[in-house]
Amino acid sequence: MDHDLILLGHGSGGRLSHQLLDELIIPSLSGISVAGQNDAAVIAHDSGRLAFTTDSYVVDPIFFPGGNIGDLAVNGTVNDLAMMGATPRYISVGLIIEEGFSKKELAVILSAMREAADLAGVQIVTGDTKVVPKGKADRIFINTSGIGLFDHDLRINGCAARPGDKIIINGTIGDHGICVLATREGLDLQTVIESDTAALNGLVTELLKEGEALHVLRDPTRGGVATTLKEIAVQSGVTIKLQEADLPLKDAVKGVCAILGLDPLHVANEGKLLAIVAPEAAERVLERMRNHPCGVDAAIIGEVTQVSAGAVQMETTIGGLRAIDMLSGEQLPRIC
């Protein structure tokens, strides 16, 4: 085998992505590991702390039920900042456009970006536009970077899960991945599955009221809930146990996953967060989520059971026990 090649799986957000980061990218760009394995870097400066993140969007198709590449690009970066407990403030936009792309479609994408920014309360303050010859990019790619500020001293990150903590998700899993897949492959379904793309900073503001009881926040995007929880388990050095029967899942998503042999735990989300909280705060956090528009289907899906080298298990619907691992290989390329 030729190990020099970059494979699609290196962009899956799963195990191969982690390998590429650990073996090549982070060692080569020493200094960037300030982000650790978290969604954004938190940088200390004179007047306090600052969160900084960046993300590129190559989703195919660029328009899908529930959103398009524009609002996805704003929401994604807003969420990465919010997951550190920061208040997202400023966003940059980099557009890479293929020659021959429609101005009308660009206008729709830009207006979706503006609307998403307004909803999230962030300002788009700077940007860049490049056009490449036809065939050298696929329609449009977007990069967004964002800066967030802190108005509290809480340290929310992936290392903070501890035994006894409860795992809470703000709604149904796998919606975005299955929506994009169904649209791209033209799956003829009886219902339309909409992407869950949404800015979660408003919901996070609610959750921050729990203070010290809020240990970890993370949005399970590429690689899905399984990959995200495995990352947290390893970072915190704990075992997480899920209850399959408690996972919120739309029937249509469950059906498509069953037909195509996908595990919904590995499918991407774009408007979901996992909150890991102290047990005494769990019911209150659940209540706060359910009272927020982004969390009506929220559920407690598991708990941290013990200190370990980092493992995730699941009690299956029938009462069996199995391990949960990161996404392996490429599941659905160009999902975001």
Add this chain to the structure above:
Amino acid sequence: MNYLDQFQDRNVVRGLADRIAQLTAGRAAPMTFMEVCGTHTMAISRYGIRSILPSQVRLISGPGCPVCVTPNSYIDRAVAMCRIPGIIITTFGDMMRVPGSSSSLMEQRAKGADIRTVYSPLDAMALAAKNRDRQVVFLGVGFETTAPAIAGSILTAARQGLDNYFVLASHKVMPKPMEILAADPELKIDGYICPAHVSAIIGGNAYRPLVENQHVPCVVTGFEPTDIMQGVEMLVRQVLEGVSRVEIQYSRVVSWDGNKKAQEIIAQVFTPCDAQWRGMGTIPGTGLEINDAYAAFDAQKAIPVEVEELQEHAGCLCGEILKGKIAPSDCPLFGTTCTPEAPVGACMVSSEGSCAAAYKYMN
């Protein structure tokens, strides 16, 4: 509760587990049941079924994953073909990562070959219709389950005069390999969990010679947890009664005679041939090749290529694993040099492979 949920009912499964435990209580030697279907392999691991069965019942996996039993020489031919300028190779996703003698399709795609994942041979045909100036080859692997759809695509292509659509066929048929494994004294198989989808095509009667010649209980079993638990219970009862017969647990789908129409389509396009099984060597009459009437669609005949010399992967024990002789974790490469990201053997690649299931759900 929807239709699927009923077959995953925790209380029903618990009831079946209790009954199996009562029936087998006190037995010194465990009963060994083999499944020969990748979907069963995955379902058993995914639902954690082994963890709720008593230690007196042992479930092992046989040669049921179509990608896993496909020999290296087939991958090598596909790799050679994808290097022909202008050709489009279409395949089910699992074949992409299977390492051949020196390369894989995934690697060839990264180097620029036009290889596309499809969900059905019909997608491949549609691609051929849209690209009439290019040769489109579908990698046709699988058992009796996928054979009818692929035969159907060839019939349609013939009707439509689609002369740029080809199938590189490597189909295999059950249940003859099951007979060979049942006769293996090293394995001591006490019963077969017979495949669900294959049986929907070939029917329950197809297992009668196996039962008569080898005296091994056979239960055609569905894929949901309650199906598998009930199938195991039926096998346990046969063993305790000292009988061997064919039973159909999956009666909501499988009949005794199978799907006649599908059998006809297979017979119309394919003819039986000897087939090479990874780990089991060549077994006479267990393959399907495209017959002379449809030879124009046979990629192997229509698109000649020079295939590299065959090399087996040193230390890979996929063959022994496919025969059920060792468990994935008994292979020295398992989880060390052979992982889903850098697979050495096919069993670690396919989403239905025994090693992939063991790695994904139990490591």
